[in-house]
Amino acid sequence: MRLAFGARFDVGAGYVNTPSIGVPPAQVADAVAAAVDVWRRGGAVPADFDEPIATARAGFGDLIGVPRDRVAIGASVSQLLSVVAAGLPAGARVLVAEGEYTSVTFPFATVPGVTVTEVPPAELASTVDGHDLVAVSVVQSADGALADLGALRAASEAANVPVVLDASQAAGWLPLRLDWADWVVAAGYKWLLSPRGSAWLAVHPRVLERGRPVSAGWYAGEDPWQSLYGLPVRLAAGARRYDLSPVWLAHVGAAVALPYLASLDLEAVRAHCVRLGDALLDGLGLPPRGSAIVSFDADVARLAAAGVVASARAGKVRAGFHLHNTLDDVARILRAVT
16 A cells, blocks of 8 residues: 555555556545445446536546536547547548557548558657648657657647647646647546546547547437437537547546546646656666656566566566655666666
């Protein structure tokens, strides 16, 4: 057990795998367990989940600096980005970073007639012009590299090219103000400390009509409880038209996790996570990178034998430091690899 940032985490030393699966604070896990108990006794009523869904929706907006009425809900990044990809015109040209996570690239690369071009991340901003869309992660999954959002924003606005940002490896530890972006997506089960099955898509009003609600169902209706049967289609006027039918228990957890994260001093959270990441790099004789995610050469099996829970990505070991991590975790890694 660890106490950190006003919460209890029932996780032992050596867990640095948040980029794969975040470990929830006790209050998040307790809320989900209580909801499961109600469900198992036949006490769950569908409308009871409307409040936690709304709370989590608002929490996501707070974490990325976007009004809650811009936020749609879904179950995964790729599912939510499919509504953006489906709205692209024939012959559209999409720009992405080399090595980008495939949940960002595959939704566009599988659309007939759409061309997806990869460039080195450092060249992304300088090659925006001539494309119809740019899609990139705020923080790269494989190695924790941070996108130069200032340069990307300036280039995209100068060229009038819309931008998709995936904040899945950033929201929850990195202070964000992404209201300028056209679409912002994130999954809940990593740094947002929520159950898998929760994800969100923020939609700027200027591109509201550019997506296509390919997964539209009853919850995408203006009034979901009046959209259960029959035609005509009556979608919500705003971003909720892209809502997926919710994974109820996932949103129960998110309704606790996201407001908690949004209540924290995220500059202090960033400083905590980056201090640990850079301490590991220093111990490995590598330069600091200013990220909560660190990638380095090592044997992940050897680390596991030493009680370190990390992941292997892109030929290297990947470690991520979140609220519950301490310098003891850094020391455990260094003992195992040096």
